[in-house]
Amino acid sequence: MSNDEIMPAEAVKHTVARLTYPGGAFAVDEEVYLDRPFSAQSKAFISQLSHRLMESASGEFSNDLMALGFWFRDAAVNQLQAEQEKETQALLKPVGVVFQVAPGNVETLFLYCGLLSLLLGNFTLIRVSRRRNRLFDKLLGLLNELLSLPVFSSICQRWQLIDCDHSDPTIGQISAGCDLRILWGSDATIQALRQIPLKPSAKDLSFAARCSLAVISVAAVQQAVSDDSPTYQRLIEYFCRDAFSLKQQACTSCRAVVWILEGVDAQSCAAEVIERFWVDVCKYCLRHGINFAGVELVQRVTARQAMAIVCENDCQVLSGENVLFERLQVSELSSTLMAQHAGCGLFLETAIKDMCSFVLPDAMGVQTLGYWGLSKAQISAWLQDALKRAPMRAVPARTVPLGQMNQFERVWDGYDLCRELTCQMVIG
Amino acid sequence: MIEKTQELFSRTDYVHTLLGMPVYDSLQAQKEEVFLSLIKNLTNHHFDCCDRYRRVLKSQQLASPQEIQNIAHLDDVPFVSVNLFKHFTLKSVAESDVVKLLYSSGTTSQQKSRVYLDKDTAQLQSKVLMRIMQSFVGKQRLPMLIADMPLSEGNTTDDGYTARGAGIQGLAFLGHHHTYLLDRNMQLNLDGLRAFAATYGQQPVLLFGFTWVLWSKVILSLEEKQVSFSFPKGVLLHSGGWKKLRSVAVDNPTFNSHVINRLGTQKIHNFYGMAEQVGSVYVGCELGYLHCPSTADIIVRHVQTLQPAELGEPGIIQVLSLLPLSYPGHSLLTEDLGRIIGVDDCRCGRRGKYFEVLGRLPKSELRGCSDTL
Structure with a gap:
């Protein structure tokens, strides 16, 4: 992709500057990088973000912002939590390190899946597309504002956006260290990304062209x-x-x-x-x-x-x-x-x-x-x-x-994302 | 089975007619009368001979030769997307009749167009190209500089030519004593250029190259080495688009002034053409406007509706050429943006439509999860 197709965004640099992922061997310090599902802090962050999204939903992209904010409103998050706890008898733990390669052009998609991952306690790394537009910039602006608050400093560590080329070795390093890799994109892109090895216990969840x-x-x-x-x-x-x-x-x-x-x-x-x-x-x-x-x-x-x-x-x-x-x-x-x-x-x-x-x-x-x-x-x-x-x-x-086709749901392409993003526990 | 149209199409007569038309002398109205009738015959020929093309036309309510004959206006001649040649083999002759395969440069996607030429089409392309170019450089073959590497070194594929290779091969006919300005590593052959200048410097010479290659490999190298030449009677023909030059903020006047500075050539003609329609190129006149030759025409279409645009209004360029006999590429919707400046009244004296190309259509901010790149 040539330079003229990438709109450099100040906001991206800002967020990417926060990138402190441990890299290499992934000696993930649980205390720092993992959290309990539905922790008070994740919920507080998501709640504030949801409010800000809905407040800022006017003019251009108001539908996208409103839909995203509404999806993560307090009532919905609480209901999600109730459902999860009921299903699992409150025995829930995160899957671990989740690496998401987000699609280029449904700008809000990286947040649906990415915030769900955060909410469920995972150390979440999201490679965002290099194709940028105004909606994407707006989202990053909102995120940065919130993430710069001292109260959310731990979120910054557990939830990181990555801005790099597909060929960047970072992709390989994170892939080698993650527990779950979520791929969105065209068939060709997904096939290419799948060539990058995961550790044996990790799995790929891919959402190909449909x-x-x-x-x-x-x-x-x-x-x-x-x-x-x-x-x-x-x-x-x-x-x-x-x-x-x-x-x-x-x-x-x-x-x-x-x-x-x-x-x-x-x-x-x-x-x-x-x-x-x-x-x-x-x-x-x-x-x-x-x-x-x-x-x-x-x-x-x-x-x-x-x-x-x-x-x-x-x-x-x-x-x-x-x-x-x-x-x-x-x-x-x-x-x-x-x-x-x-x-x-x-x-x-x-x-x-x-x-x-x-x-x-x-x-x-x-x-x-x-x-x-x-x-x-x-x-x-x-x-x-x-x-x-x-x-x-x-x-x-x-x-x-009709009218709801583009709405995001926790069950996507037949996969329940809440299940995929947590580790199922069995009591014999 | 589709019934063959009864000898609507005699190749010999057709080629004869094409080569008999004056290149730039007809008023648009006169030209269109002849052009429309010829391109309808050509459309029918491909309808008969290319199953895939026929399917496309049938889906667009052109189900029979009669319906094609009923087309009353040039705007209504069906077009196919130039990108179709990237995804499908489209040809109207038997495999055994293919003598040459051209590949487009494929700058915007990895996939390249494949263009199948039979003997007649290849010859026709070459003859028409000569006729058009001769009207700018004269009938005499001239000593020729080519701002590229020799075809023995590159610009070919296993089974054919790249667009650049095809261009070089086509244009080389206009000259003799060809000197290639680049070696296989795309480095400037300064010794060759010096020798050429010493022998032919003061007489009429022809220079040809692809705009970006000429700029980045020849002009910039000469500037770096602080070497200049003087070909006061030279004519420079160049083509290939301005996309890369625009990215380094070089426009047509800047390009020309650097060329004049380094090569001392005042007569500079840019021309527009594509691998999918080799031969009937659109050459820039003394005023810098691109002109449609007798064997080709353009229609500019509205960027949102695809209806013919108003005169002067920028839109998507559709190119029509009478030359493709072996593949249905005679009417193509391109990805180029352009506008028609005027008709019949260019101050250079050439008749017909004249236009400018404004570059590739801008990549839109497509939304959707179709790709992550």
């Missing part, structure tokens, strides 16, 4: 449209939030839409409803200044044309007059198609008779399935039914109502 999609009941949309209800407006808002809030770049970003036709009178009716939906999504984008530009457009065109090349059946561009994003209609979704997806305002689209006949292709690696116009019971029934059939691997690990 994709997400939404299933929407056309009949429900039709109903909502005809009522011209707030429900319909919320649908548009939720969809746009899940699709566009991270520029369609996150694993959880909605990149494909499956229309459920059950309950719609006629085929032509369905087409009308779907058209209307997209027109309103487009209007929403215009109102909220959502757009893609430059390189993003070239990436979108590349991906869409690559999909046409690899698509086994015919596919059709359906964008009409809309120029803000593109739609590609396919007869069915496949992992081959999704593998070409690069976000940037492209939606794969397909329609199926009913939820029962919906089978995700194996190996598609669905992260999240968002749903709308279908009840939780319907989704649950579908999941139970799907699990009885092969391929089980194709059943998504996470299904949430």
Whole structure:
């Protein structure tokens, strides 16, 4: 990566200056570097950070800051603690040294996982991406402010950000000394990082590239449209939030839409409803200044044309007059198609008779399935039914109502992070 | 099976037409009439002969040769992303007809484009390049300095040429007594340059190099050694983009003044082109504007909508070339930012569109967990 792509941030230097990790042999002094899960001090730090995040949540990035602050609010942390203690009969200890290699561009992600690790008592080292932007700087500013308070000086030792190249020997040293390494990134990045050895007792937890999609009941949309209800407006808002809030770049970003036709009178009716939906999504984008530009457009065109090349059946561009994003209609979704997806305002689209006949292709690696116009019971029934059939691997690990696709949860890609970040104890 | 279009496309006639068109003399309206008809034929040819290209067109509502023939305006000629050549083999001829393989420089990603040339395309590229360049340097072949290493030393791959290699090979046709200014280690061959200057210094000579190489390896070396030469009748052609030069704050006028200072050459022409469309290059005129030759054209597209941009408005450059017969690279959406300055009215006298390249599209602040690098 060349220099002009890195925005040097004063704030980073500041935090990195705090870096005092013991290095080399990792003679971790427990007194200094480890703590009890949910210790008063960790909770106090997280509580203050949460307050500051929510207070500062205005203007640009307010959603990201608010979501992060809200996630770590006192009530949520207390509830997490209660759950953990109940599950483990209050026998909890940290996993030890946790090394997280954070993704480049969901700026808040390193904090979700990183703060959870701190909360659970681990010595936490986070290699932050060298791709920086204003949100990242803002987060670092908040962290530095708090960490410079004398009361949190011990947090500074137990929770450190590292700013170095992927090729830096530091990565190898920390890897050799950590108990748990958490990797986020593209498949290639994760494969490359995995070549760096861990100690025999340590383990890797990796969150590789995934994709997400939404299933929407056309009949429900039709109903909502005809009522011209707030429900319909919320649908548009939720969809746009899940699709566009991270520029369609996150694993959880909605990149494909499956229309459920059950309950719609006629085929032509369905087409009308779907058209209307997209027109309103487009209007929403215009109102909220959502757009893609430059390189993003070239990436979108590349991906869409690559999909046409690899698509086994015919596919059709359906964008009409809309120029803000593109739609590609396919007869069915496949992992081959999704593998070409690069976000940037492209939606794969397909329609199926009913939820029962919906089978995700194996190996598609669905992260999240968002749903709308279908009840939780319907989704649950579908999941139970799907699990009885092969391929089980194709059943998504996470299904949430539309609007929540990008929300962070302690169970991610099927792993309970609280469990991963603590050591399970057994009393025989 | 797709039915073959009945001899819409006779290669001999096509090549003949191309080589008969005056390079810069047609008004845009006249040019477009001919150009549109030719590029539609070419589009049809690739639709017939390249299965992958046909799939792309079919997904974009161009399902038959008839629909391609119905295209009424140059703006509506379909384009493919230049990046597609990095991910897929795209060719419209049999493997056995491929005589040359070009690789793009691949500066922005590790993956390089692969461009497959058959005999006709390679020849056409070479002929058109000659015609364009001759209009700047004259028909006579000139003693030539090349600011690079000899092809025997590099710029080739196991099975083909890099973009630089292809450029050197193409341009070398314009000259004789080639002197290569760099050795295999990219060090300046000062003795060679001195000998060349002693023999040809006062007569018309041709200099060619890639902008960054010329700057960093030749001009800066000469400055370091405090050596200057004088080629008062020389013409310098250079290409390859300004990205690296901009990073060291060198713009076109600075570049030119240093060249004049060190090589004594006043006539300096920058040109724009790419490995995916070798041959029909866009050469900068005496006023510094890039001109579309008869065999190529550009469309600048709005950075958010991809609709054709207004005159003068910066946008994404789409390049159209009539030369690619062996691969469907005749209409490409690039990653370059540019703007059209005007049409038919450049003060240099050349007709058609003239434009400037404003660099690569800026890397956006993409958000998402797609990469940690």
